[in-house]
Amino acid sequence: xxxxxxxxxxxxxxxxxxxxxxxxxxxxxxxxxxxxxxxxxxxxxxxxxxxxxxxxxxxxxxxxxxxxxxxxxxxxxxxxxxxxxxxxxxxxxxxxxxxxxxxxxxxxxxxxxxxxxxxxxxxxxxxxxxxxxxxxxxxxxxxxxxxxxxxxxxxxxxxxxxxxxxxxxxxxxxxxxxxxxxxxxxxxxxxxxxxxxxxxxxxxxxxxxxxxxxxxxxxxxxxxxxxxxxxxxxxxxxxxxxxxxxxxxxxxxxxxxxxxxxxxxxxxxxxxxxxxxxxxxxxxxxxxxxxxxxxxxxxxxxxxxxxxxxxxxxxxxxxxxxxxxxxxxxxx
Amino acid sequence: xxxxxxxxxxxxxxxxxxxxxxxxxxxxxxxxxxxxxxxxxxxxxxxxxxxxxxxxxxxxxxxxxxxxxxxxxxxxxxxxxxxxxxxxxxxxxxxxxxxxxxxxxxxxxxxxxxxxxxxxxxxxxxxxxxxxxxxxxxxxxxxxxxxxxxx
Amino acid sequence: xxxxxxxxxxxxxxxxxxxxxxxxxxxxxxxxxxxxxxxxxxxxxxxxxxxxxxxxxxxxxxxxxxxxxxxxxxxxxxxxxxxxxxxxxxxxxxxxxxxxxxxxxxxxxxxxxxxxxxxxxxxxxxxxxxxxxxxxxxxxxxxxxxxxxxxxxxxxxxxxxxxxxxxxxxxxxxxxxxxxxxxxxxxxxxxxxxxxxxxxxxxxxxxxxxxxxxxxxxxxxxxxxxxxxxxx
Numbered sequence: 157x158x159x160x161x162x163x164x165x166x167x168x169x170x171x172x173x174x175x176x177x178x179x180x181x182x183x184x185x186x187x188x189x190x191x192x193x194x195x196x197x198x199x200x201x202x203x204x205x206x207x208x209x210x211x212x213x214x215x216x217x218x219x220x221x222x223x224x225x226x227x228x229x230x231x232x233x234x235x236x237x238x239x240x241x242x243x244x245x246x247x248x249x250x251x252x253x254x255x256x257x258x259x260x261x262x263x264x265x266x267x268x269x270x271x272x273x274x275x276x277x278x279x280x281x282x283x284x285x286x287x288x289x290x291x292x293x294x295x296x297x298x299x300x301x302x303x304x305x306x307x308x309x310x311x312x313x314x315x316x317x318x319x320x321x322x323x324x325x326x327x328x329x330x331x332x333x334x335x336x337x338x339x340x341x342x343x344x345x346x347x348x349x350x351x352x353x354x355x356x357x358x359x360x361x362x363x364x365x366x367x368x369x370x371x372x373x374x375x376x377x378x379x380x381x382x383x384x385x386x387x388x389x390x391x392x393x394x395x396x397x398x399x400x401x402x403x404x405x406x407x408x409x410x411x412x413x414x415x416x417x418x419x420x421x422x423x424x425x426x427x428x429x430x431x432x433x434x435x436x437x438x439x440x441x442x443x444x445x446x447x448x449x450x451x452x453x454x455x456x457x458x459x460x461x462x463x464x465x466x467x468x469x470x471x472x473x474x475x476x477x478x479x480x481x482x483x484x485x486x487x488x
Numbered sequence: 489x490x491x492x493x494x495x496x497x498x499x500x501x502x503x504x505x506x507x508x509x510x511x512x513x514x515x516x517x518x519x520x521x522x523x524x525x526x527x528x529x530x531x532x533x534x535x536x537x538x539x540x541x542x543x544x545x546x547x548x549x550x551x552x553x554x555x556x557x558x559x560x561x562x563x564x565x566x567x568x569x570x571x572x573x574x575x576x577x578x579x580x581x582x583x584x585x586x587x588x589x590x591x592x593x594x595x596x597x598x599x600x601x602x603x604x605x606x607x608x609x610x611x612x613x614x615x616x617x618x619x620x621x622x623x624x625x626x627x628x629x630x631x632x633x634x635x636x637x638x639x
Numbered sequence: 640x641x642x643x644x645x646x647x648x649x650x651x652x653x654x655x656x657x658x659x660x661x662x663x664x665x666x667x668x669x670x671x672x673x674x675x676x677x678x679x680x681x682x683x684x685x686x687x688x689x690x691x692x693x694x695x696x697x698x699x700x701x702x703x704x705x706x707x708x709x710x711x712x713x714x715x716x717x718x719x720x721x722x723x724x725x726x727x728x729x730x731x732x733x734x735x736x737x738x739x740x741x742x743x744x745x746x747x748x749x750x751x752x753x754x755x756x757x758x759x760x761x762x763x764x765x766x767x768x769x770x771x772x773x774x775x776x777x778x779x780x781x782x783x784x785x786x787x788x789x790x791x792x793x794x795x796x797x798x799x800x801x802x803x804x805x806x807x808x809x810x811x812x813x814x815x816x817x818x819x820x821x822x823x824x825x826x827x828x829x830x831x832x833x834x835x836x837x838x839x840x841x842x843x844x845x846x847x848x849x850x851x852x853x854x855x856x857x858x859x860x861x862x863x864x865x866x867x868x869x870x871x
Binding site for chain 3: 545546547550551553554589592593594595631632
């Protein structure tokens with residue numbers, strides 16, 4: 157019997173109540189250390205509605221999303237587990253989903269996954285038995301039809317996940333992206349998280365088309381935002397992250413922030429401050445765009461920035477939906 | 489034919505054998521011109537005439553070395569002036585590749601080289617042969633030839 | 640066609656070991672037109688192996704022979720004598736040809752001289768690109784003639800992923816980025832006014848027809864010769 161007794165997740169309740177939702181990200185450690193996860197969870201608890209637990213992000217081996225998700229949940233943080241199509245076939249996916257739900261996981265984000273040649277095991281065989289759209293359909297099928305992907309009925313508890321997918325408004329072909337998003341909504345995605353937005357006008361253009369297609373009413377779109385740490389980080393994103401639109405104006409702001417400051421630490425602090433400022437400004441603009449139902453705040457390896465941003469952007473306090481069941485107590 | 493040319497000088501201690509593949513239109517004519525001008529140059533070269541250096545096959549270069557050549561020259565028209573448009577450019581590609589093949593078996597890449605000249609450049613022909621002769625003498629007789637005579 | 644590349648000379652030399660009599664077997668079909676294992680390439684490899692063996696101080700007798708197609712028993716029958724007089728045969732056929740040689744002459748040591756790479760075509764002289772992954776159930780009719788199994792790095796059927804940028808795939812293969820197959824599919828279908836083909840969700844692929852289902856076999860009852868028919 158699942159610990160959640162079939163009640164909706166916190167994220168689902170926030171979104172369904174029509175409030176502006178906020179999710180963040182937590183990258184599991186590159187080791188088997190539970191404490192590392194508990195520590196990060198502690199930094200985020202109370203500031204966001206749910207937290208994505210990444211799945212071998214950038215094809216680098218880390219603690220599994222489901223395991224880290226359970227640890228985060230024990231710390232009182234609601235996880236959104238992630239599953240890529242790169243590492244698992246449909247058997248392993250469904251098997252893991254059954255287990256994840258039994259362990260109390262309720263939200264899942266379905267992704268294609270970064271190619272393994274980017275990571276630390278480039279020699280590995282990849283799987284890609286199914287793609288992210290088919291994965292969304294499969295997870296929705298487990299819930300709504302109570303059947304496995306092969307059509308066989310699930311006897312007993314079936315996993316009822318709140319299903320999400322990702323979309324990159326800035327990737328090519330630009331014209332096709334709103335239609336691909338529509339496909340994900342049609343597949344049954346309950347929520348969408350986008351790639352980090354720095355080019356707000358281009359995102360507005362994208363959302364206009366999305367709204368024209370009516371997709372914002374079929375699924376809930378969370379706009380991706382995140383604080384830059386430095387001008388170098390901004391340049392790295394511009395040059396090495398596929399599908400990232402980093403306007404020159406942003407890079408110039410980050411460069412200007414560090415100008416004229418001799419001391420290395422003070423300069424770094426000034427840049428971080430500017431990064432947070434830009435993030436808060438972007439969030440304020442996101443609130444005004446039709447079809448945006450919330451935010452996905454990505455502050456990788458800088459979880460401390462999340463409370464600061466949440467506070468300054470007026471996102472606190474987070475809505476409190478008291479749950480029927482409490483999370484499992486942490487083991488001693 | 490190449491094999492026969494190689495064996496005549498194989499036993500002479502300081503004889504160097506260079507096979508020169510020359511195109512009919514420019515290099516061979518230049519060699520002829522050098523002769524008419526009574527220009528002096530080393531006698532180590534044995535000329536094989538081709539209609540165009542574009543006719544050159546990698547196999548020809550390897551055969552020359554396999555049969556005891558110490559060096560191979562490929563002489564064609566100036567780039568842009570090939571009588572058959574691009575024959576000498578094709579030859580250049582093959583000569584470059586043959587250098588890689590020689591390296592793969594432990595032979596020095598400098599043993600094969602391409603030269604370009606026009607039909608009136610008798611001096612250029614003589615200079616090319618002298619250069620090639622000097623390079624090959626420095627490298628010494630081909631290790632393949634040394635092995636053969638060592639047996 | 641099948642596209643292959645010759646193995647580095649050192650690797651081939653190691654595979655030969657101490658064998659004295661070497662036969663280099665070329666193939667006159669696919670590997671000839673991708674300049675990896677035809678008669679010309681067999682001749683060149685023969686020269687190199689003879690010279691290398693001489694320089695190493697252990698001369699070998701190396702001969703070459705090329706057949707029209709190394710993957711057919713009849714063509715291999717024709718070179719039986721040469722094969723039997725050799726200690727080792729270096730096959731310059733694709734992986735199929737090399738295995739056919741090994742199967743047809745089971746007592747002989749057969750080593751591969753090529754790395755078989757993919758099924759593809761010459762995009763231009765000197766450059767070959769992968770096009771077909773032999774998935775066993777061709778869906779080109781749905782994707783404007785562009786294969787997402789062979790040409791999409793993630794074999795997506797509902798692509799592209801978020802890494803498609805300026806018409807290129809996010810990965811670097813060798814020294815360049817492949818074209819994004821889904822950008823190509825989108826452009827093609829858009830130009831032909833057939834985008835409806837990718838508006839609906841394509842369901843998961845049945846991989847049983849591809850290598851995932853096990854080594855494959857085709858039997859054509861209409862072609863089986865008298866006496867070799869499969870008993871029903």
